Amino acid sequence: MNIEKAISDLEESLKSDNKDDIEAKNKVLAEASQKLSEKIHSEQQAAQGQPEESAKNKEKTVDAEVVDAEFEEVKKEEKKDDKKDNKKDNKK
Numbered sequence: 001m002n003i004e005k006a007i008s009d010l011e012e013s014l015k016s017d018n019k020d021d022i023e024a025k026n027k028v029l030a031e032a033s034q035k036l037s038e039k040i041h042s043e044q045q046a047a048q049g050q051p052e053e054s055a056k057n058k059e060k061t062v063d064a065e066v067v068d069a070e071f072e073e074v075k076k077e078e079k080k081d082d083k084k085d086n087k088k089d090n091k092k
Contacts, residue, residue, distance in 0.1 A: 006032045 006029040013021040 003029070003032045003036060 006025065010022070010025040010029050013025045016022075
């Protein structure tokens with residue numbers, strides 16, 4: 001069933017206020033839209049698959065310059081103590 005037909009069927013059942021009919025038509029619409037989204041997804045993957053493979057073949061790797069460095073982690077308490085010491089030194 002195509003989606004447009006499922007939508008119009010659901011709209012008609014909404015006018016009738018029949019809960020069971022509305023749920024049934026809603027399920028039909030959900031299934032139809034699921035099939036459409038699966039088709040779109042597979043088409044997109046197929047379209048992306050071909051250029052992606054050729055792009056991998058053309059891809060060049062660049063060696064980056066890596067710098068190894070050491071660092072020392074400063075704890076918050078030490079920073080506070082340093083600030084207090086600096087304030088004392090500035091007052092002198």
